[in-house]
Amino acid sequence: MTKASDELASVVRDHAGRLAASLVSLLGDFSAAEDLVQDAVEAALRRWPEEGIPERPDAWLFTVARRRGLDVLRRQANYRAKLTQLETPEQPPPDDRLRLIFTCCHPALAREAQIALTLRVVCGLTTAQIAAAFLVPEATVARRITRAKRKIADAGIPYRIPQDDELPERLDEVLTVIYLLFNEGYLSSTADRAHSRDLVDDAEWLTALLAGLLPNEPEVAGLLALIRLHRARTTARFTAKGDLILLQDQDRARWDHTAIAEAITTLTRAARRHRSPGPYQLQAAIAACHCEAPTWADTDWQQILVLYDMLLHLQPNPVTRLHRTVAVRYVDGVHAALTELDALEPDLQHYPLFHATRAELLRAADHPAEARAADQRALILTTNPAQQSLLHDRLTTY
Amino acid sequence: MKYVLMFVDTEEYEKEIAAMSPPEVAEVHRRVRQWFADHADKIRATTGKLQGARAATTVRLDGGRIFATDGPFMEGKEVISGFTEIEVEDLDEALRMVRTWPACPLIEIRPVEVEIRPMEP
Numbered sequence: 001m002t003k004a005s006d007e008l009a010s011v012v013r014d015h016a017g018r019l020a021a022s023l024v025s026l027l028g029d030f031s032a033a034e035d036l037v038q039d040a041v042e043a044a045l046r047r048w049p050e051e052g053i054p055e056r057p058d059a060w061l062f063t064v065a066r067r068r069g070l071d072v073l074r075r076q077a078n079y080r081a082k083l084t085q086l087e088t089p090e091q092p093p094p095d096d097r098l099r100l101i102f103t104c105c106h107p108a109l110a111r112e113a114q115i116a117l118t119l120r121v122v123c124g125l126t127t128a129q130i131a132a133a134f135l136v137p138e139a140t141v142a143r144r145i146t147r148a149k150r151k152i153a154d155a156g157i158p159y160r161i162p163q164d165d166e167l168p169e170r171l172d173e174v175l176t177v178i179y180l181l182f183n184e185g186y187l188s189s190t191a192d193r194a195h196s197r198d199l200v201d202d203a204e205w206l207t208a209l210l211a212g213l214l215p216n217e218p219e220v221a222g223l224l225a226l227i228r229l230h231r232a233r234t235t236a237r238f239t240a241k242g243d244l245i246l247l248q249d250q251d252r253a254r255w256d257h258t259a260i261a262e263a264i265t266t267l268t269r270a271a272r273r274h275r276s277p278g279p280y281q282l283q284a285a286i287a288a289c290h291c292e293a294p295t296w297a298d299t300d301w302q303q304i305l306v307l308y309d310m311l312l313h314l315q316p317n318p319v320t321r322l323h324r325t326v327a328v329r330y331v332d333g334v335h336a337a338l339t340e341l342d343a344l345e346p347d348l349q350h351y352p353l354f355h356a357t358r359a360e361l362l363r364a365a366d367h368p369a370e371a372r373a374a375d376q377r378a379l380i381l382t383t384n385p386a387q388q389s390l391l392h393d394r395l396t397t398y
Numbered sequence: 399m400k401y402v403l404m405f406v407d408t409e410e411y412e413k414e415i416a417a418m419s420p421p422e423v424a425e426v427h428r429r430v431r432q433w434f435a436d437h438a439d440k441i442r443a444t445t446g447k448l449q450g451a452r453a454a455t456t457v458r459l460d461g462g463r464i465f466a467t468d469g470p471f472m473e474g475k476e477v478i479s480g481f482t483e484i485e486v487e488d489l490d491e492a493l494r495m496v497r498t499w500p501a502c503p504l505i506e507i508r509p510v511e512v513e514i515r516p517m518e519p
Contacts, residue, residue, distance in 0.1 A: 106489075107465075107466035107467075108455035108466050108467075108468055108489055108493075109468055110467075110468040110469075113468070147452070150452065150453075151452065151453060151468065154449055154452070154453035154509055155453045155454075155455055155489050155507075155509050156399040156401075156487075156488040156489045156492075156509060157488070157489050157490075158487070158488040158489065158490050160490075162490065163494075166490070166494070169463065169464070
C-alpha cells in the first residue's frame with residue numbers, strides 16, 4: 001500500500017466511526033445512518049485522491065452525509081427534520097463510538113456479521129474492501145451486512161453500552177471479534193501488502209480506540225500489547241523474496257525494539273492493577289518472553305511453560321496445547337514433547353500446524369522418514385501460500 | 399418490544415429431571431413459579447404473529463453464563479415445551495430476563511410482529 005492510500009485509510013478510519021455514532025444517535029435508525037456513512041466514505045475515497053484530503057475531513061464527511069440524507073430520506077419527514085439539526089461539531093463530540101462497537105459486536109449477531117459490521121461502521125471500510133481482505137465475493141459481504149442490519153432493527157438490538165454486570169461478557173465478545181480480525185490479517189499477510197487493506201492495522205486501531213474508551217480494562221490492554229508485540233516483529237518475518245521466516249530464524253536486530261518496550265510497559269501496567277491475568281494478557285506475556293530474548297537459545301522456556309499452563313487453565317483447548325509442546329520440548333526434552341503432541345492427534349489431525357510441529361519434533365528425535373511424512377501431511381492440509389512454500393523448502397532440504 | 403420466549407427441552411435436561419426425586423421436581427416447579435412472579439410486570443397474555451426466524455436469537459444457559467447465537471434453535475432431539483410472551487425495552491432486557499430462568503437450558507427469543515394499524519382518515 002502506498003503512503004498516500006495509507007493516509008487516506010487512516011483519515012477515513014478516524015472520522016467515519018464518529019459520523020456513524022452521531023447519525024445513529026440522531027436518527028435512531030442504525031441501518032439508515034449506516035447507509036449514509038457508507039455513501040460519504042465512498043465519495044471520499046473517490047474524490048480525495050484527486051482533490052486532496054480536505055483540511056477538515058470530518059466537516060467534509062458530515063456535509064456529504066447530511067446532503068445525501070436530505071436527498072434519500074426525503075419522504076421520511078421526521079428524518080428530514082432531524083438531519084437539518086446535524087451540524088458539524090465545532091469541537092469533537094463526546095466519543096460515542098463505544099456504543100457503536102457494542103452494537104456491531106452484539107452476541108445475537110452471527111460472528112461473520114459482527115466482523116463485517118464492525119469494519120464497515122466503526123473503521124469505515126467499504127464492502128469491497130472487506131470482501132478483498134477476506135477473499136470472499138462482495139455480494140456475500142453485502143448480504144451479511146444487510147441481514148445484520150435487519151436483525152438489529154427487527155430483534156430490537158439496542159444502541160448502548162451494556163450495564164456493568166453484562167460488561168465482562170459483552171467485552172469478551174468485542175475482543176473476540178478484534179482478535180479474529182487480527183489473526184486473519186496476521187496469518188494472511190505477506191511481505192507484499194499492495195493487494196489488500198491490512199486488517200492488522202484495523203485490529204490495532206480498534207483495540208487502541210477501545211483502550212482509550214475503557215482505560216481500566218486489563219484485557220483490552222492485554223490484547224493491545226499482544227497485537228503490538230506481533231507487529232514489532234513484522235519486518236523480520238519475511239525474506240526479500242517474500243518467504244516466511246520462522247521465529248527461531250529471524251534476525252532479531254530487525255525487530256522494532258522501541259515498540260516492544262512500549263507494549264511491555266502497557267502489559268506491565270495492566271498486570272499491576274489486577275492479580276489474575278486473562279487470556280489476552282497471558283498470550284501477550286508469552287509473546288513478550290520471545291521478544292525479550294536476545295537469541296532463540298536465550299528464550300525463557302520455563303517461564304513460557306508456566307504461562308501456557310495458566311492459559312490452559314482458563315481456556316483449555318487443543319491448539320493452545322499444541323503451542324505449549326514447543327515449550328515442553330525445550331524444558332523436558334523432545335520425547336516428552338512428542339508424547340504430549342501425539343495425545344492431541346484425535347483433535348488436531350486435520351490441522352496443518354499439528355503435522356508441521358510434529359515433523360520438527362520427529363526430526364529432532366532423529367526420525368527423518370516419519371518427519372518427512374508429517375511435513376507432507378501438513379503441506380496437503382495448508383491453504384496459506386507462505387506456509388506452503390516453507391513446507392516445500394523443508395521437503396527439498398531434508 | 400414484545401418477544402415470545404420459547405423454552406426448549408434438551409435430552410440431557412429431560413434425563414436430569416427424570417433422575418430427580420419428587421421433592422426436587424417440586425423445587426424446580428417452585429423456582430419456575432417464582433421466576434414468573436418475579437417478572438410478572440413484563441409477562442403478557444396476548445396473541446399475535448411472530449416475526450420470521452431471521453429475527454430470532456437463541457440462548458444457551460450454562461452455569462450462570464449465557465451464550466447467545468443468531469437464529470432460531472436447531473430442531474433435533476430438542477422440542478419446545480413451553481412459551482410466554484414478554485414486553486420489555488429491547489433485546490438486552492430480554493437477555494437479562496432469561497439469564498435467571500431456572501429450568502430448561504435452551505430458550506429461543508423471537509420478536510412479535512408489530513401490529514400496523516390502518517391510518518385514521
